[in-house]
Amino acid sequence: MMRSRLALVFLALLVCPSLVQAQQHFLGQGVMSGEVTSTSVLLQTRLTAREGLDESGDLPGRAGRVRFEWSASPDFKSSQTSDLLTAEPGNDFIVRHQVSSLTPGTRYYYRALVSIATEERPLEPTGQFQTLPGEDSEADVEFLVFSCMNYNKFLHGKKAKSSGPLTATEEDKRLGYPSLVHMKELSPAFFVGTGDIVYYDNPYRNAETLSQLRKCWHEQFRFPRLIDFLKEAPGYWSKDDHDFRFNDSDHDKDRLPLPQTGIDVFREQLPIVPAGDQDSPTYRTFRVNKHLQIWLTEGRDYRSPNRMKDGPEKTLWGSEQKQWLQSTLKASDAKWKLLISPTPLVGPDDAYKKDNHANLKGFRHEANEFFEWLESNKIDHFMTMCGDRHWQYHSIHPSGIQEFACGALNDENSRMGVLPGSRRGTDPDALIRQPFISPEPSGGFLSVTAGENLLIKFYNDEGKLLYEARP
Numbered sequence: 001m002m003r004s005r006l007a008l009v010f011l012a013l014l015v016c017p018s019l020v021q022a023q024q025h026f027l028g029q030g031v032m033s034g035e036v037t038s039t040s041v042l043l044q045t046r047l048t049a050r051e052g053l054d055e056s057g058d059l060p061g062r063a064g065r066v067r068f069e070w071s072a073s074p075d076f077k078s079s080q081t082s083d084l085l086t087a088e089p090g091n092d093f094i095v096r097h098q099v100s101s102l103t104p105g106t107r108y109y110y111r112a113l114v115s116i117a118t119e120e121r122p123l124e125p126t127g128q129f130q131t132l133p134g135e136d137s138e139a140d141v142e143f144l145v146f147s148c149m150n151y152n153k154f155l156h157g158k159k160a161k162s163s164g165p166l167t168a169t170e171e172d173k174r175l176g177y178p179s180l181v182h183m184k185e186l187s188p189a190f191f192v193g194t195g196d197i198v199y200y201d202n203p204y205r206n207a208e209t210l211s212q213l214r215k216c217w218h219e220q221f222r223f224p225r226l227i228d229f230l231k232e233a234p235g236y237w238s239k240d241d242h243d244f245r246f247n248d249s250d251h252d253k254d255r256l257p258l259p260q261t262g263i264d265v266f267r268e269q270l271p272i273v274p275a276g277d278q279d280s281p282t283y284r285t286f287r288v289n290k291h292l293q294i295w296l297t298e299g300r301d302y303r304s305p306n307r308m309k310d311g312p313e314k315t316l317w318g319s320e321q322k323q324w325l326q327s328t329l330k331a332s333d334a335k336w337k338l339l340i341s342p343t344p345l346v347g348p349d350d351a352y353k354k355d356n357h358a359n360l361k362g363f364r365h366e367a368n369e370f371f372e373w374l375e376s377n378k379i380d381h382f383m384t385m386c387g388d389r390h391w392q393y394h395s396i397h398p399s400g401i402q403e404f405a406c407g408a409l410n411d412e413n414s415r416m417g418v419l420p421g422s423r424r425g426t427d428p429d430a431l432i433r434q435p436f437i438s439p440e441p442s443g444g445f446l447s448v449t450a451g452e453n454l455l456i457k458f459y460n461d462e463g464k465l466l467y468e469a470r471p
Contacts, residue, residue, distance in 0.1 A: 024062060025048075025114045025116075026048045026050055026062070027045050027046070027047070027048065027124065028046070028048035028050060028051045028052070028059050029045070029059065029222055030127075030221070030226075030228075030230055030231050031043070031045045031110070031111070031127040031230070031231055032044050032045070032127070032230040032231070032235065032271060033110070033127060033129040033235070034234055034235050034237065034271030034272060035234075035236060035272060035273075036129055036130075036131060036132060036190060036234040037286060038102075038104035038132045038133065038134035038135075039100060039101060039104065039131065040098065040099060040100045040101075040131075041099050041108075041129055041131070042097070042098050042272075042273075042274065043068045043070070043082075043096065043098075043099060043110055043127075044094060044096040044270075045066065046061060046087070046093050046094045047061060047062045047063070047064045047066060047087040047095070047114070048060065048061055048062055048093070049061065049062040051222075052222065053218075053219060053222060057215070057219060058215045058218055059218040059219065061087065061089070061093025062093060063087055063088050063089070063093065064086075064087050064115070064116075065084045065114070065115040066084070066095045066113065066114055067081050067082045067085060067112075067113050068081065068082045068085075068097045068099075068113070069081045069082075069110065069111055069113055070099060070108050070110040071108065071109055071110075072103070072106055072107070074128075082097040082099075084115060091268065091275070092268060092269070094268065096271055096275040097275070098275075102131050104133055104134040104137070105131060105132070105133040105134065105137060105139070106130065106131050107128060107130045108129055108130070109127070109128045110126070110127050111123070111124075111127065125228075126231070127230075127231040127232070128231070128232055129232075129233070129234040130189060132190075132286070132287070133288075133289050134289065135287045135289070135290055136290060137289045138289065138290050138291070139289060139451070140289075140449055140450065141189045141292065141450050142186065142188050142189055142447060142448065142449045142450075143188050143191055143288075143447075144183055144186065144191040144192070144233075144445055144447055145192045145194060145340060145385050145387075145404075145406045145445065145446040145447075145448065146179070146183070146191065146192075146193060146194070146387070146406055146409050146445040146446070147195050147196055147240075147388065147407070147408065148195070148388070148390060148407070148408035148413050149177065149196065149197055149408075149410065149413075150196075150202075150408065150410060150412065151198065151199065151216070151219060151220050152199065152202040152204040152205060153202070153410070153412040153413050154168055154172075154410050154412050155168070156204050157412060160203060160204035161202070161203045161204075162412040162413070163390065163412070163413065163414065163415045164390070164408070164411045164412050164413060164414035164415055164441040164442070165442075166411070166412055167412070167461075168410070168411070174224075175225045176223025176224060176226050177223070177226070177443070177461070178225075178410075178461045179409050179410065179445055179459075179463075180223075180226055180229045181463070182463030183229055183233075183445060184229045184232065184233075186447060187232070187233075188233050188447070190233060190234045190235065190236065191234075191235050191236070192235070192237075192294070192340050192385075193235055193237045193238070194238050194296075194340055194341070194342050194385070194386065194387035194406065195238050195239055195240025195241075195242075195299075195342030195343070195387045195388060196240045196242045196387060196388065197220070197239070197243050198220050199216070199243070200212075200213060200216055200246060200257065201246035201247055206246075208257050209256070209257075210257075210261065213257060213261070213265045214265065214269070217265075217269045235270075236294075236296055237266075237270045237271075238282070238296050238298070238299070238340070239262075239282075239299075239300060239342065240388055241300065241355065241388075243262075243266060244262040245258075245262045248354070248355040250300075250303055250304075250305050250306045251303070251305070252305065263300075266282075281301075281320075281324075282296075282298045283296060283297050283298040283317075283321050284296055287332075289450065289451070290334070290335075291334060291335045291336055291451055291452055292334055292335070292336045292450035293332050293334035293336070293337055293338070294339075294340055295325060295328065295329070295337070295338070295339045295340065297317060297325065297339065297340075297341050297342070298317075299316055299341065299343050299356075300342075301318070302315070302318025302320070302321055303315065303316045303317075303318070303363075304316070306354045306355055306362065310362065311365055312365060312369075314363060314365060314366065315363070315366055316343075316357060316362075316363040317366065322366075325339075329374075329379050329382070330377060335452070336383075336454050337379065337381055337382040337383075338384075338385060338448070339383070340384075340386070341385070341386045341387075342386065342387050342388055343357065343358075343386055343387070344356055344357065344358045344384075344386045344388060344389060345357040345358060345371075345384050345403060346395045346396075346397045346401060346402075346403035346432065347389075347395065347426050348395070348418045348419070348420055348422065348426045349418060349425065349426045350418055350426070351424055351425055351426055351428075356388065358426050359426055360426050371397065371399045371401055374399075374401070375399060381471075382401065383403065384402070384403045384404070385403070385405070385406065385446065386404075386406070387406055389405045389417065390408040390414050390441075391407050391415060391416060391437065391438040391441070392405055392407035392417075392436070392438045392458050392466070392467075393405045393436060393437040393438070394434065394435045394437075394456075394458075394467065394469055395420075395432050395433070395434045396434070396435070404456055406444070406445055407443065408444075409444070409445060409461070410443040410461060411441065411443040411461055414438070414441040414442050414443050415441050416441055417437045417438055419437065420433070435467075436458065436466075436469070438466075442460040443460065443461035444458065444466070445459055445461075446459070447459065454471050455468060455469075455470055456468065456469045
């Protein structure tokens with residue numbers, strides 16, 4: 001009897017080999033959408049050979065052909081599809097498609113169909129996103145801002161030189177960062193991941209080669225909690241130092257990974273530009289609704305050397321980006337103008353650093369020049385948000401510009417902050433006012449609700465509301 005059953009199974013597999021092949025394709029990193037506007041979006045997934053990490057700690061890809069299907073109906077009635085897309089080693093088995101001609105303020109559902117022989121089969125999970133309501137809409141929009149997802153500190157604690165409390169349980173290490181649970185519960189319209197999405201450098205392990213860099217993305221994005229969050233919320237991503245090269249990195253070429261490698265891998269791994277686009281800049285602006293416009297800046301591609309003496313010639317943004325920023329700010333008629341930067345402009349920050357606009361020997365001249373430009377051009381209701389710093393704060397520059405720092409996403413990557421007036425900081429004369437700073441090391445994120453009024457909320461990684469501001 002057993003032999004006859006085995007013979008039948010073997011015969012079925014011979015007759016229909018696609019049954020075996022289909023089982024070899026997974027979406028081990030889920031699906032994600034990005035750069036959503038009122039009429040367009042980028043859809044992305046990665047074909048994998050399994051659902052979890054292998055014995056080497058990586059998530060291998062699988063070659064294949066995929067097309068995206070999307071619809072305004074959850075049962076995919078009246079759906080549309082993309083052309084077949086090829087997942088292959090050269091693109092790390094990632095496929096991406098730009099969808100256009102969508103309806104503003106509408107929820108869409110999407111999925112990946114893998115092509116096996118003459119069949120096309122949907123793979124889980126199914127994703128969804130909502131297009132932005134557009135510049136004529138007065139509807140409130142809530143979105144989230146987070147940064148600094150340190151995988152090695154989260155999993156390995158003190159071995160990876162964790163700076164904050166070790167709170168990750170074994171379940172957390174299997175499922176992913178606790179903050180993601182509470183972020184998903186808020187059902188945001190979108191989110192901004194403002195840098196240090198992965199860390200290439202850590203005492204536990206440094207990534208230098210292309211395969212090592214890609215592995216950092218594979219291991220991070222396979223977490224079930226991250227997959228569950230990303231499948232329901234479209235994102236806008238920016239890079240900082242650790243997901244570019246290493247801590248406080250610029251374009252010095254004396255250490256791997258090289259600058260161009262860091263630039264290319266970031267564009268490859270996240271839905272920021274259409275597939276194959278090597279030219280579009282990663283600084284951009286989006287009109288969310290009648291009241292809000294956001295600006296996302298690029299802080300690594302165009303910067304002067306960090307060690308260069310600060311002054312008129314030293315720039316973090318580069319001349320073209322600076323000109324773009326000023327011209328688009330002047331052209332905007334949105335009430336709230338929010339610059340979301342990977343690094344701070346106000347701070348305060350640590351005195352020893354030379355990496356950002358708040359640093360005394362960094363790019364302070366460019367920041368002050370920009371603040372003066374805002375005032376002289378009467379750009380009102382402008383404020384900044386930033387990642388990079390591993391504590392949360394609400395600071396007010398002497399010029400009146402407000403800055404909100406989202407802090408690190410996970411506890412293990414958090415630390416106590418720098419207060420105005422500290423001799424260890426960039427504001428020794430206490431010129432900055434600071435209504436809020438993290439009372440203890442903690443991971444977390446920010447929520448922004450934008451309508452006629454603006455509401456900004458600070459959460460820790462347990463979903464506890466710590467502070468809120470109404471600028």
